[in-house]
Amino acid sequence: MSEARVRFAPSPTGYLHVGGARTALFNFLFARHEGGVFILRIEDTDVERSSAELETVLIEDMRWLGLDWDEGPAGGGALGPYRQSERVDIYREYAEKLVSAGAAYPCFCTDEELELKREQSRRSGLPPRYDGSCRELSEDERQTKRRDGQSESIRFRVTTEQDIRIEDLIRGEVVFPHDMVGDFVIMRSSGLPTYNFAAAVDDALMEVTHVIRGEEHLPNTIRQLMIYESLGFDLPAFAHIPLILGDDRSKLSKRHGAPNIKDFRDRGYPPGAIVNYLAFLGWSPKDEREMFTVEELAGEFTLESVASSPAIFDETKLNWFSAQHIRAGGAGKFFDEALPFFPKELVESYDRELLAEIFDIVSENLPCYSMIEESAAAFRRGVPSYDDSAAEILDGTGHLLEALADGFGALEEWAGARIKQSIKETGADLGLKGKALFMPLRMALTGSSHGPDLATLIRIRGRDDAIGTLREAVARYRGRNV
RNA sequence: GGCCCCUUAGUCUAGUGGUCAGGACGCAUGGUUCUCAGCCAUGAAUCAGGGGUUCGACUCCCCUAGGGGCUACCA
Numbered sequence: 017m018s019e020a021r022v023r024f025a026p027s028p029t030g031y032l033h034v035g036g037a038r039t040a041l042f043n044f045l046f047a048r049h050e051g052g053v054f055i056l057r058i059e060d061t062d063v064e065r066s067s068a069e070l071e072t073v074l075i076e077d078m079r080w081l082g083l084d085w086d087e088g089p090a091g092g093g094a095l096g097p098y099r100q101s102e103r104v105d106i107y108r109e110y111a112e113k114l115v116s117a118g119a120a121y122p123c124f125c126t127d128e129e130l131e132l133k134r135e136q137s138r139r140s141g142l143p144p145r146y147d148g149s150c151r152e153l154s155e156d157e158r159q160t161k162r163r164d165g166q167s168e169s170i171r172f173r174v175t176t177e178q179d180i181r182i183e184d185l186i187r188g189e190v191v192f193p194h195d196m197v198g199d200f201v202i203m204r205s206s207g208l209p210t211y212n213f214a215a216a217v218d219d220a221l222m223e224v225t226h227v228i229r230g231e232e233h234l235p236n237t238i239r240q241l242m243i244y245e246s247l248g249f250d251l252p253a254f255a256h257i258p259l260i261l262g263d264d265r266s267k268l269s270k271r272h273g274a275p276n277i278k279d280f281r282d283r284g285y286p287p288g289a290i291v292n293y294l295a296f297l298g299w300s301p302k303d304e305r306e307m308f309t310v311e312e313l314a315g316e317f318t319l320e321s322v323a324s325s326p327a328i329f330d331e332t333k334l335n336w337f338s339a340q341h342i343r344a345g346g347a348g349k350f351f352d353e354a355l356p357f358f359p360k361e362l363v364e365s366y367d368r369e370l371l372a373e374i375f376d377i378v379s380e381n382l383p384c385y386s387m388i389e390e391s392a393a394a395f396r397r398g399v400p401s402y403d404d405s406a407a408e409i410l411d412g413t414g415h416l417l418e419a420l421a422d423g424f425g426a427l428e429e430w431a432g433a434r435i436k437q438s439i440k441e442t443g444a445d446l447g448l449k450g451k452a453l454f455m456p457l458r459m460a461l462t463g464s465s466h467g468p469d470l471a472t473l474i475r476i477r478g479r480d481d482a483i484g485t486l487r488e489a490v491a492r493y494r495g496r497n498v
Numbered sequence: 499g500g501c502c503c504c505u506u507a508g509u510c511u512a513g514u515g516g517u518c519a520g521g522a523c524g525c526a527u528g529g530u531u532c533u534c535a536g537c538c539a540u541g542a543a544u545c546a547g548g549g550g551u552u553c554g555a556c557u558c559c560c561c562u563a564g565g566g567g568c569u570a571c572c573a
Contacts, residue, residue, distance in 0.1 A: 027573050062572055127571075134570085138499070144569065169571055187503070196501060196569085204571040211573050235502060235568040258504075258566095265565060293510095296522090300511055304521050323511075325504050326566065333510065333523045343536085381535050391535095439532095454532030466534035 020052030021225045024078075024085075025215065027059040028071035031276035034329055035230065035260040035268045037081060038294045042257055042322070043228050044083045045295070048314035055222060056088030058099040059215070061208045066101075077277040081287045082310055087222075095222045100214050107209035110217050110247060111170050111202055119246040120202060123150040123171040124161045145198025146171065170203035172213075172242065180238045185226075185255035185319050192238050200239055216240040220249035228255045228319070231326075232267065255319050258298050258326040268329065275329060284357045284385025286350060289338035296337075297327045307340055335383035342379045347372040350379070357385035358392070365397050370476055377468050393464070394473055397481040399488045400463030409465070413456040414490045416446055420457055421486040430479050436471035460489040 024040040026032065032040075047054035056078065060066040075090065087093025097103055114120035134144040151173065153161075162168065174197055182190045202213035209217070219227060219240075234256045244251055260268050268274040280290055292308050300323075301308075301316045308316070342350055351372050355363070358371060366374065378391035402410065423438040443453035458470055461482070467473065474482045 025573090029573075059573065065572070123571090125571095130570085138569095140499095144500090167571090171571095190502070192502070193500095201571045206571075208571085210571065215573085230567095231503065232567055233573085236573090256503085261566075267567070296510065298510090300521095302512095304512080306522060327511090328509060330509050330523075336523055378535095449532095451532055458532065464533090466532095468534080470532065 023055035394467035
């Protein structure tokens with residue numbers, strides 16, 4: 017029983033965002049590092065906001081990131097089911113156990129009453145705790161209320177009289193005053209458990225040894241501790257990891273359009289890059305390396321080197337990580353997953369080998385595949401459209417472009433070095449070199465003043481396209497003052 | 499309002515009493531180049547503030563300030 021068991025327990029109420037993904041990642045890395053078990057548990061007790069579709073996307077996102085779980089829905093494991101909506105009998109059983117032991121009791125207060133009381137205590141500057149109206153109801157009183165059809169929830173009876181200490185692996189000892197919480201609901205009147213109850217029961221039953229979760233759960237831990245204790249469960253270790261904040265320094269939330277994993281997937285980021293970047297939000301290795309595979313991260317990861325202060329999500333840096341990954345892997349590693357992002361025009365006019373070459377060229381600086389269209393624009397065959405600045409450069413260059421085309425036509429071997437040589441020779445004949453020579457050529461071919469190496473570009477576009485495009489460009493400019 | 503957490507450049511971080519406070523993104527400059535990118539080199543930029551403790555504080559303690567989280571029959 018020394019095996020580490022951790023879990024990621026999301027609720028399917030929105031797309032998996034970078035904060036949740038990072039929590040999942042840390043759990044995953046910890047499990048892999050320790051040779052333990054990673055559990056995925058779906059917390060779908062909030063029926064209003066949860067949905068099966070979102071759960072499907074969540075699972076896709078997890079798989080896409082490579083965060084495979086050992087136990088979970090659609091994944092096996094002996095301590096399931098792993099979806100809370102399928103465990104309500106279990107929660108009910110334990111809740112009843114607590115009621116018969118006197119550690120919990122039925123409560124008949126309505127939402128309105130509770131809201132009113134909360135408001136009152138807020139106004140008088142007191143912590144809004146439950147006032148205990150239903151705490152000491154006699155069995156007769158309860159039966160009467162039941163007969164009246166009053167809805168009934170179950171409340172945990174808080175009896176703690178000492179301050180509550182949480183030994184947190186990241187923060188050290190955190191102490192909460194004992195009178196901070198009042199009796200809290202564990203089973204809603206709908207028959208479904210609340211988060212704190214379900215989480216504590218499940219973590220215990222699933223034999224979770226380390227609860228690694230976002231810092232926002234730190235204050236909740238005291239309630240869960242009480243549940244553990246009253247049910248006689250062994251305590252897990254807790255590690256509350258710092259939050260990931262948005263630009264505005266507030267907690268990333270689904271509601272405010274937090275950056276989510278599906279979005280990055282759709283935009284064509286390699287999952288390994290996302291994982292690499294996310295790992296560095298709140299964690300750092302012993303040395304100064306930056307580029308890691310998931311396996312390498314798992315090898316290095318420890319909770320001790322997790323920071324305790326929150327981090328701001330920075331897409332610019334993610335882009336850098338991603339561009340690094342793509343450049344390092346090149347077409348050899350990423351071409352297949354990048355192919356669907358190529359514009360149709362390119363896919364139709366080049367064979368696979370040339371497309372891979374194009375990918376290698378644009379992957380020098382490519383944060384995500386959806387930017388291929390823009391980066392590879394110069395490889396579109398045929399005459400591009402020219403704007404005013406192009407016209408300025410092209411004016412009066414007709415004979416140069418003609419000569420260049422002739423030079424390409426005369427080449428025996430269609431190779432980059434030969435093409436470059438040909439351009440220079442043509443230039444020498446006309447007394448042109450450098451920018452005056454290359455820029456009109458680049459403009460005529462691509463309609464842009466910058467782009468990939470010209471000789472390579474021309475080689476890839478092919479002799480027919482190079483010559484044809486140049487001649488057509490000249491023809492188009494013939495009417496002007498050549 | 500109450501409770502708790504956090505505080506090194508714009509951002510991510512290293513640092514655990516004595517360091518020129520290190521690295522990375524971004525930014526700027528120069529080099530390479532037809533151009534962009536890349537690469538190389540260089541540079542600007544940081545210990546929130548105030549008290550202690552100490553021979554000596556970024557590092558330990560206290561206070562203040564700022565930020566964040568929680569305070570639900572959401573998670």
